[in-house]
Structure formats: C-alpha cells, structure tokens
Amino acid sequence: MAKLSKRFLETTLKKYGAKRISEKAKIELSKNIEEQIKLISELAVRNARHFGRITLSKEDIQFALKSLKNKIFITLFIIAFVWNK
Numbered sequence: 507m508a509k510l511s512k513r514f515l516e517t518t519l520k521k522y523g524a525k526r527i528s529e530k531a532k533i534e535l536s537k538n539i540e541e542q543i544k545l546i547s548e549l550a551v552r553n554a555r556h557f558g559r560i561t562l563s564k565e566d567i568q569f570a571l572k573s574l575k576n577k578i579f580i581t582l583f584i585i586a587f588v589w590n591k
Contacts, residue, residue, distance in 0.1 A: 546574060
C-alpha cells in the first residue's frame, strides 16, 4: 500500500499546532489514516456493488463515512489528544 507523503503529514500537523513531529509519529499517523481509508473504501465498494454499480459515487463515500463516523471520531480524538500533550 502506498504511504501518505511525510511532507503532507508534517504540513497538516503543523497547520494544527504541532511544532515538531518525529519520523515515527509520521509513520504511525500514516498507517492509521491509510487504515481509515481502507475501511471507508471497503464499505463504499460494498455499497456500490449492492446497488449493482462498479463506479463509486459521492453517496457511497458518504454512506461509508456515516457508517464509520463514530470510529473515525474516536481515532481523531485520540490523535488530537496525543498531539496536545
């Protein structure tokens, strides 16, 4: 699986207040975000197939996000909490 750009992660984290970010932190965050994308994709694809489509729609992604909303919220809350220590 392709890794998210460390530069992207660093820029984003600094945008939200991080002063410095270790390489291990970037790798860990990248893994977590990619896992979230995997879960969203799997649900969106399942939803599209359920309706006999092969093209993912905006609604498929919205359905997947809504289905995973609580899990994503908890993950992001934990990340924010760790970064604010």
